[in-house]
Amino acid sequence: MKTGNKLKIFNDPIYGFITIPNSDIFDLIEHKYFQRLRRISQMGLSYLVYPGAHHTRFHHAIGCMHLMQKAVNVLRFKEVIISEEEERALYIAILLHDIGHGPFSHAMEDSIVNDISHEDISMRFMQKLNIEFNGSLTLAIKIFKGNHERPFLCELISSQFDMDRADYLKRDSFYTGVAEGNINSERLITMLNVVNDRLVVEEKGIYSVEKFLVARRFMYWQVYLHKTGLVAEQLLTRVLKRAKELSREGAKLDASNSLSFFLRNEITTNNFDDAVLETFSRLDDTDIISAMKAWQNHEDFVLSHLCKMIINRDLLKIKLKNKPIKLTTLDKHINALKATYKITDDEAKYFVFIDEISNQAYQSRIQKIKILQKTGKVVDITKASDQFSIKALSKPVTKYYICYPKT
Template identity: 65%
Template sequence: MNLQNKHKILNDPIYGFITIPNEDLFTIIEHPYFQRLRRVTQMGLSYLVYPGAHHTRFHHALGCLHLMQKAVQVLRSKNVDISYEEEDALYKAILLHDIGHGPFSHAMEHSIINNVSHEDISILFMESLNKEFNGSLTLAIQIFKGAYHRPFMMQLISSQLDMDRLDYLKRDSFYTGVAEGNINSQRLIAMLNVKNDELVIEEKGIYSVEHFLSSRRLMYWQVYLHKTGIGAEHLLQSVFVRIKELIGKGIEVDLPSDLKYFLTHGITLAHFTQENLNRFARLDDTDLITTLKLGSQHEDFVLQELCNMILNRQLLKIKFSKEPISDKKLQKKKHQLIKARSLSDHEAQYFVFSGAVHNLAYAKAKPIKILLKNGKLVELIKAGEEASFKALTKKVTKYYYCYPKIQD
């Protein structure tokens, strides 16, 4: 029995009351596809570093909807023509922009289904819902794909200054307790405007944009690229590499049924039938936690050890370097592990490895445009005379290597 709740006001710890503006949006939120997002963590394994980071994609999607409502109000107040149909499509597109995320979000982007992004799966979900809701998402899908003739609408959903980023920085800052990410999203939205159907920022908002970009850069180093989080995500990905390897050798591995289906069938985007989409919609974080618990009791030492390390937070050591990690250094750590645990060289590679992370605060290829008081448009870096603006365009790379703590 489905008795629909007519109350469309939700209490959010970031913004206070969030209003769901119409029945169509409320129906989408009530759909099982969307309710699954309650069980998908926004920040993957970051809670192993920041214990409060247990918020979900459900929280984030509703926050984005709230900010999109504010953006539409601001733009209309500045005589930007947005029809009711366009407004409705913007709300649906932003609400569903992350619906294709799998368990633990970005941490498992290509570990369950190879070469299929969460954006691709989001479109599949949106197209399925569009059929179910009699074509009412057609315009939302056009905007989401960037196929609509008014580019600023897509920029509100996906750009260097979109509602997605404005919410996740502020929300992730709140739940991790990292104050550097606490941006003033209301101020940034108040500075939005549209010129030639392109999303722009008014000149008086230029330093708010600088603060936003600087906050994003700091959040990446302190949170998203935190060394412990990187190491934990590598371990999680390695669990699934090992599972696939064992299955390939004919060794039985206990897995939740839907997860096992994707790991054994080599599903690609072309294979995403409605049945497979429904299978994916049944996947959430609990499938991965169950996999880790089952794997921690498997007879294979590598799988057992990887799973226990994550479950018990007995993670690898990870060290950063300004230079690429030498093979000599890796081989030394690997040989120490092989000797201590009687592992093969191949098995040791699951515990000793290197990589690199990159942080770019501002991509000039997708510029933020500043609307000057004289009506001219200027790219952000040219509008900001201070050296701090140009520093935001510098890509920073850090190299790292991981190894078990028993080596110390």
């Protein structure tokens, strides 16, 4: 059994020194489920576009916990009552909010398992840890689910402006080098307050909120929805799809035991039990990369070529349009590929496909960012702001794309 000092300090490139608030948090960070996040990329395959984007979910979770500590201190200074139990639960909930992510984060969400989100898996991990830690995560789970009677506690975990977004925008901006996403997280947190148990931003922080929303829009178009990143993510999901098909047909595929389990079995919400959770906890980016390196030499044309494209960064060509792609254009590229490689229609569709992306920086219909005016009145940011662009940011923008092999 490990013993020693549990009040450790992390040296973070974004915030400087980050302290672990108590020994309970230290024990969670030390747990193998959380340590796995060191092996899960925060931004999937975005490093194929931005070479510096190799930071992990571990970095992000620790950063979120640090910002939550700042938020608790700010709100208490403004005489918002937060008990020690609620404070501890906030730290646990934000620390574990992404613990359910699979390899390469979002890229694998619909490939490893079906009809179950990373949030659902995070909840299952938290419930398992709650048993292991003698029920000490119960309040954190309640807040994570959004069921707490004080809504602002839940909003600090998940809302239009929460500690999750406050960290990942700044962190992803730093590691990608995209300066437009560099928000002033600490300034925003300093402007937080609570009215009627709901989270609000004081009026003097309105320009910081505007910058936050604009930065979010830029980061989505320039980074998260970058066309090269889209292609890489699509190829990765198709690699797993093809591997699943071949595995279930009896083909031998070199893979780790954990990955092989998910290739052979159809895992959904209904059969995602504790045994599956334990297998999932042993799955990370390394399993996928190792498998793709081996599968490059597989006899299957589709699997081998998809893997080579990712490993060697020789990706598909992509074209973005403001209008839906014509089916005649799709068929033209499919037929050309079939003629060149003598493959079937189904095989060709792994390399030629259409899809769409949408960007909405401020989802006002789901949840609003409330501004506390000097008069004491609370209004939505779109009404408080004198910037027309903020209203425009609440409207979704959709783009359409087609991917096909380079000639």
